[in-house]
Amino acid sequence: MTPLGLFVTWVLPWRSRWTAARRRAAAFALLPHAVIAADLLPLLIFSN
Numbered sequence: 264m265t266p267l268g269l270f271v272t273w274v275l276p277w278r279s280r281w282t283a284a285r286r287r288a289a290a291f292a293l294l295p296h297a298v299i300a301a302d303l304l305p306l307l308i309f310s311n
Contacts, residue, residue, distance in 0.1 A: 268292025
């Protein structure tokens with residue numbers, strides 16, 4: 264999912280009308296990493 268989102272971000276035309284689509288694709292590409300970090304953070308903080 265991440266490589267595909269980054270590829271879409273790179274392939275979209277670099278015109279101002281495509282800026283929002285590129286931002287959404289970049290956020291979509293980073294979403295799995297954010298979810299994993301959010302799940303691991305409580306485990307790291309509260310583990311004994």
